[in-house]
C-alpha cells in the first residue's frame with residue numbers, strides 16, 4: 001500500500017513537471033532532471049507514462065507464484081524497470097523472459113543486473129514503448145503501471161496474447177475485466193491475476 005501511495009504521488013508530481021517540460025523542451029535535449037549532459041545513456045524517446053518504482057522482492061516472488069510460472073513459460077514485464085521480475089523468474093525457475101522499458105537508463109540497469117545474476121542467456125531487455133511493442137509470444141505478462149494504463153493496454157492484451165496466457169498486475173486492476181484471483185501481501189499490496197479467455201467478453205469489446 002505504501003508503494004501504491006508513493007507511486008501515485010510520484011506520478012502526480014511527474015505529470016505536473018512533465019507538462020512544463022513537454023510543453024517547452026524539444027525531445028532532443030539532454031536529461032530534463034539533470035543539469036549534467038547525458039553522455040553514456042540516451043534519453044527516453046518520450047516521457048515514460050509512469051515513473052519508476054520497483055516492486056518489492058517479496059511481491060515479485062508472490063506474483064510469480066500466483067501465475068504459477070515454470071521453466072516452460074515466456075514472461076514479459078511491460079515497463080520492466082531494473083529487470084527484477086524476469087531476472088527472478090530466470091533465477092528461480094529457468095524461465096525465458098523479456099523486459100520492455102521506455103527509459104534507456106532502466107535498460108542499462110536491467111542488463112547489468114542480468115549479468116550479475118548470470119541469466120543473460122535467458123533474459124533480454126528492449127528499449128521500447130510498451131504500447132507499440134509485440135509481446136505475443138508471452139505466456140505470462142507482468143505489470144506494475146497505473147489503473148488507467150492497464151485499461152489502455154487491455155485491448156492490446158486481448159489482441160496479442162494467446163488464450164490461457166496469464167496476466168499479473170501489482171496493485172492495479174483492469175477496470176471492468178474482473179480478475180480470476182486477488183491476493184494481498186504482507187505490505188498491503190494487492191496482486192491481481194487474469195487469464196486471457198478464448199473470446200473477449202462482450203462488455204470489454
Ligand SMILES: C[S@@+](CC[C@H](N)C(=O)[O-])C[C@H]1O[C@@H](n2cnc3c(N)ncnc32)[C@H](O)[C@@H]1O
Pocket residue numbers: 007047048049050051052053054055077078079080081082083084085100101102103106128129130131143144145170
Ligand atoms: C512502476 S515501474 C515498474 C518496474 C518493474 N516492472 C517492477 O515492477 O519493479 C514502471 C516502469 O515502466 C516504465 N515505463 C513507463 N512508461 C512506459 C512505456 N510507455 N513503455 C515502456 N516502459 C514504460 C518506466 O520507465 C518504469 O521503469
